[in-house]
Amino acid sequence: MTIQSSACPSGDEKVELFGLLLETNARLARTLGLELEAQCDLPLAWFEVLLQLRRASESRLKMNQIADAIVHSTGGTTRLIDRLVEAGLVVRESCPSDRRAIYVAMTNAGDAKLDEALGVHLSYLEKNLAGRLSSTERSTLTGLLTKLNAPS
Amino acid sequence: MTIQSSACPSGDEKVELFGLLLETNARLARTLGLELEAQCDLPLAWFEVLLQLRRASESRLKMNQIADAIVHSTGGTTRLIDRLVEAGLVVRESCPSDRRAIYVAMTNAGDAKLDEALGVHLSYLEKNLAGRLSSTERSTLTGLLTKLNAPS
DNA sequence: GACAAATAGTTGTAGGAGCAACTATACTGG
DNA sequence: CCAGTATAGTTGCTCCTACAACTATTTGTC
Numbered sequence: 070m071t072i073q074s075s076a077c078p079s080g081d082e083k084v085e086l087f088g089l090l091l092e093t094n095a096r097l098a099r100t101l102g103l104e105l106e107a108q109c110d111l112p113l114a115w116f117e118v119l120l121q122l123r124r125a126s127e128s129r130l131k132m133n134q135i136a137d138a139i140v141h142s143t144g145g146t147t148r149l150i151d152r153l154v155e156a157g158l159v160v161r162e163s164c165p166s167d168r169r170a171i172y173v174a175m176t177n178a179g180d181a182k183l184d185e186a187l188g189v190h191l192s193y194l195e196k197n198l199a200g201r202l203s204s205t206e207r208s209t210l211t212g213l214l215t216k217l218n219a220p221s
Numbered sequence: 222m223t224i225q226s227s228a229c230p231s232g233d234e235k236v237e238l239f240g241l242l243l244e245t246n247a248r249l250a251r252t253l254g255l256e257l258e259a260q261c262d263l264p265l266a267w268f269e270v271l272l273q274l275r276r277a278s279e280s281r282l283k284m285n286q287i288a289d290a291i292v293h294s295t296g297g298t299t300r301l302i303d304r305l306v307e308a309g310l311v312v313r314e315s316c317p318s319d320r321r322a323i324y325v326a327m328t329n330a331g332d333a334k335l336d337e338a339l340g341v342h343l344s345y346l347e348k349n350l351a352g353r354l355s356s357t358e359r360s361t362l363t364g365l366l367t368k369l370n371a372p373s
Numbered sequence: 374g375a376c377a378a379a380t381a382g383t384t385g386t387a388g389g390a391g392c393a394a395c396t397a398t399a400c401t402g403g
Numbered sequence: 404c405c406a407g408t409a410t411a412g413t414t415g416c417t418c419c420t421a422c423a424a425c426t427a428t429t430t431g432t433c
Contacts, residue, residue: 079275079339083346086363087249088272093370094246095292097239114419120240123231132382140247145420147383152419169381169428187231194235201368210369211238213362216353218245266389284412297390299413304389321398321411 101193109186114139115153116190119183122159122175129162129174158182253345261338266291267305268342271335274311274327281314281326310334 078084102113109116121138122128130138136146150173153159158179164170175183202210230236254265273290274280282290288298302325305311310331316322327335354362 079272081343082359083350084339084342086359087346087350089363089366089370090246091250091269092292093366094242096370098243099292117243120231140244140251142421143382171382190236191233194239197373198235198239201371202365206365207234207238209361210365211241213354213358214241214245218241218248219353221349294391295412323412
């Protein structure tokens with residue numbers, strides 16, 4: 070029998086769930102990141118940016134939209150986009166209607182790189198998602214995470 | 222209508238789910254981290270270590286068990302524990318049966334700090350978990366994440 | 374229209390984490 | 404018992420990211 074502080078239960082059901090979420094995410098992000106890096110020479114953070122851009126209409130987003138979508142600080146996003154620009158995967162474009170804002174748009178090279186990475190990603194998901202959760206379970210999970218992710 | 226490469230669908234259901242997982246986790250980790258830091262002056266990574274230690278029998282774990290539990294590299298874990306030791310929250314103890322191994326054990330200060338942090342964490346979870354997911358939904362989510370997290 | 378407040382993005386700086394190379398110890402087969 | 408291999412942990416180095424302070428532009432208010 071393990072003795073624990075009864076006032077602050079480390080075994081609380083919600084604490085366990087939160088810990089499980091952190092751990093699961095960390096494992097999946099790590100393994101995917103390694104695979105993307107090894108097979109496409111593409112860091113996971115770059116992949117996330119490119120994916121967000123493809124989802125966006127006209128394949129472009131403002132800096133702050135990217136920062137929000139990938140949950141980075143604005144300063145971190147500036148540097149991240151710097152590296153993507155240097156690699157030729159995206160370009161910065163000025164925004165005519167708001168001279169403070171900057172659009173980030175995919176280049177053809179970025180588009181091609183994303184296709185390549187998506188191939189790797191899809192086979193990764195086949196192995197690590199489809200193999201573990203049924204289609205029904207996946208949509209349940211999507212629903213739950215959507216609730217969790219909703220703005221307060 | 223948005224034009225997208227049909228060969229590599231960025232809108233694939235599994236891709237969406239994975240992205241949602243990354244985003245949800247990043248948001249929750251960030252907000253919890255800020256709160257722990259502000260209210261307890263305790264980085265999230267330190268909290269994770271202390272929590273793992275309390276769960277362990279005899280409140281101690283070997284370095285590699287910690288690295289695995291919190292999904293860090295062994296090198297990163299060494300430095301992380303260095304900082305916790307310096308802060309007086311844990312101590313390193315040699316392992317008699319294997320002289321390569323090192324135990325990390327909580328100090329009384331670490332135990333107290335964890336109690337404090339768990340208070341903050343529990344109220345965070347009350348706000349951000351209990352308010353969004355019912356008890357049933359939470360246990361469903363736990364089940365799904367457990368499957369996802371299972372070793373391949 | 375002008376001043377205050379809010380917003381978009383960049384930069385200086387510091388700290389944290391990973392990888393690869395390394396040391397030390399333990400195991401395994403001959 | 405010895406050689407070769409596997410395991411535990413640390414260290415050097417590099418890159419990435421956050422935070423805070425800053426500039427530039429826009430918006431809101433009187």
